[in-house]
Amino acid sequence: QVQLKESGPGLVQPSQTLSLTCTVSGFSLTSNSVHWVRQPPGKGLEWVGAIWSGGSTDYNSALKSRLSISRDTSKSQVFLKMNSLQTEDTAIYFCTSFITWGQGVMVTVSS
Amino acid sequence: DIQMTQSPSFLSASVGERVTLSCRASQNINKYLDWYQQKLGEAPKLLIYNTNNLHTGIPSRFSGSGSGTDYTLTISSLQPEDVATYFCLQRNSWPYTFGAGTKLELK
Numbered sequence: 001q002v003q004l005k006e007s008g009p010g011l012v013q014p015s016q017t018l019s020l021t022c023t024v025s026g027f028s029l030t031s032n033s034v035h036w037v038r039q040p041p042g043k044g045l046e047w048v049g050a051i052w053s054g055g056s057t058d059y060n061s062a063l064k065s066r067l068s069i070s071r072d073t074s075k076s077q078v079f080l081k082m083n084s085l086q087t088e089d090t091a092i093y094f095c096t097s098f099i100t101w102g103q104g105v106m107v108t109v110s111s
Numbered sequence: 112d113i114q115m116t117q118s119p120s121f122l123s124a125s126v127g128e129r130v131t132l133s134c135r136a137s138q139n140i141n142k143y144l145d146w147y148q149q150k151l152g153e154a155p156k157l158l159i160y161n162t163n164n165l166h167t168g169i170p171s172r173f174s175g176s177g178s179g180t181d182y183t184l185t186i187s188s189l190q191p192e193d194v195a196t197y198f199c200l201q202r203n204s205w206p207y208t209f210g211a212g213t214k215l216e217l218k
Contacts, residue, residue, distance in 0.1 A: 035207075044198065044209055044210070044211045044212050045147075045155065045198055045200075045209040045212075046209065047200075047206055047207040047208065047209065058205055058206075059206075060206045061112075061206060094154055094155075096154075096155075098145070098157065098200075098202075099157055099160075099166070101154035101155055101156070102154065103154055104154055
């Protein structure tokens, strides 16, 4: 059974760096892509970025300068790092294969 | 970026009613259009992929159609458990983009 689970801090201070981990099970990162999607409270979904089966990445152009996605295939983990966080980055962050979604992790940017 | 416009933003319908939700792309997306259902407090759930393919385990009352820039999700007979927000997603080109959603409620 394919599962994805996000983990990371719930609260980040403005201007600091967000680090999230997506731990997957039931499928191989070398055969499947993993995407990050975020959803501000009460709002719609925004595609953040992706890491492909070969290890290449693609990012939302609006976030590209602040964003890095990487992985550790031996641990079946995908990592998201976003720097210079602002209050508008407050959102639920999901990792997903687009077929299966993690439960999401709520990230609040506040001092 | 491809803009995805969903309509209506809000829909109220009765149990048993046929419901149609629309999604329009700002350019041709070659049927790379998926539909998701999101219930309050939950992650999105894939319903339909590539315009008209029903995902495993999804009831047959859900169906999708469309081509070019215009796409439709139809619920043939609305059930109480269908109350949710529905999003479309285009995967034709980068960046992938979602519609703003249609919130479906029971009348």
